[in-house]
Amino acid sequence: MAERRNSQATGGPMLERRLSTDKMDVLNSRDHSGGSGSVGQSTQKTGISCGSCFDFIQGLQGGGPVADDGECDVLLIGGGIMCASLGVMLQQLEPSWKIRLYERLSQCGEEASNGWNNAGTGHAALCELNYTPESKDGKINITKAIDINEKFQVSRQWWAWLATQGKLGDVTDFIARTPHMTFVHGEKNVDFLKRRYELLKPNVLFEDMEYSEDHSKIRGWAPLLFEGRDPRDKIACTFYHGGTDVDYGTLTKHLIHSFIKGGGQVRMNYEITNLEYNADGTWTVYIWKRDLSASRMSKVRTKFVFCGAGGATLQILQKSGIPEIQGFGGFPISGEFLVCQNSDIVKKHPAKIYGKAAVGAPPMSVPHLDARVIDGKEMVLFGPYAGFSPTYLKQGRYTDLVSTLRPHNILPMATAGLKNLDLTVYLMKELAASKEKKLEALKEFIPNARGEDWTICTAGQRVQVMKRNGASTWDGILQFGTEVVSGQNGSIAGLLGASPGASVSVMVAVDVLLKCFPDKINGWTPKFRTMIPSFGQQLNDNPEMARRIMEQTARILRIQ
């Protein structure tokens, strides 16, 4: 059985409170009387700026002058896992830099990174079939699976290092060992899974994977799969004992706490509205304070901007005017989970089980039955069921999608849409599906599942990247991964896309730093090696090092 945290022991809060994403958070809450919410620094308001037309228009609209909020070395937009990770990492590399993080909501980690808004999988390609696509001639490609696993090992190493430095609190608050399984039925799928297993098994990163078609063996791994199942069903599963469930929302809050303790400034209820590139290579960033104080607009000068605004990153990079963002668009996909908190059912399900996607389904909508721990409470989630909403954030605006349409991205977005009509049909079907219909998908996993044990909850928004196909100005593609876009000589960067997102946030942070600070890399390398022992190497090529590092990180993160 997976070693999962006991919610009763940790005093998990009530369901009603946990289903809300707006709970009181002492750690991250800010002064609502107009204080800055930052640690050790109050907002400087040095009067009206007459600098630009933008100042003037904002002054008219925003009710008052644009206050000058000083300068910083690095400005992070968004209080999710991405900026929290980048902020803490930069503090280790450059302790003297002044780093500021702005979040539009009243707490950090409440959008896609919140535990209720994502599936909490530590994506390492141990169970997700979309990382091992099969070509028409029947060849299975495992390259992507190895790449994702390598990236997750980087996250594990960095989190383990932070934990040994006392910078992450109690690791069992956010990570739990939870076996990862893949479940298929039918001759064809069983044959595929077996061939996939045989390709992965010789690789050191997957050598602990097991495979079985035997019902009694699989029942031992995941008893819930057999509730009402026909004993003649042809099924197969792979099983990886050392998979993980991660509460990325709690991890984000721990990282933000560490960031503040390390001298970082965090300002909540502040929304970035615009950016201007200055002749001296710095940026002026305009901020709207989302409260009732007299001066609601301010501006800050900074040498480097990172935009980790989740789905809103596209909008902000467009506002920056960098040419590199031309041709990019974003297609928002919303989602829903079925949640079960009936303890009789929850205790029978200790694993994360991924299945096979329906025709037309986007890869991240592959159904999965997940043992989860959110805010310290054990439960089972099923989904996500995909849907459509034009907002780019769960708490976004209905105008988000149209606000990003530009002459340079309309054709690539239209052609990408036409090429993915099966996705549109799939989304329409999912949108129209009743709770009974949703229950049918769940019954593939648990044949005698009962509706009364499951509640529907809304997941986070994902904004899939649509972009030009190569050099074409009109042809577009829909992309399901993530992409870092940077511009103006590396003085600005942002993360577009959603999946595998949080699991690879550490590697994304490293990539952003390598891309934007090439002159610093030599100086930073020893520190990188301390924080991430495999830095610059592939574990896949070094089986001994891989085994040692995986064992060490599992011990420190308490996921053996």
Ligand SMILES: Cc1cc2nc3c(=O)[nH]c(=O)nc-3n(C[C@H](O)[C@H](O)[C@H](O)COP(=O)(O)OP(=O)(O)OC[C@H]3O[C@@H](n4cnc5c(N)ncnc54)[C@H](O)[C@@H]3O)c2cc1C
């Ligand atoms: C349904 C679903 C399932 C998922 N499952 C998984 C999974 O199993 N494993 C995994 O690794 N990943 C998963 N992901 C992806 C993962 O959740 C995201 O990639 C990750 O959380 C993104 O983190 P972020 O910090 O970039 O964005 P977010 O967490 O969305 O944070 C962005 C922040 O920026 C703020 N912001 C936006 N605009 C502004 C502005 N103008 N000014 C100031 N602040 C702003 C927002 O309020 C928000 O707090 C899933 C996502 C979804 C939606």
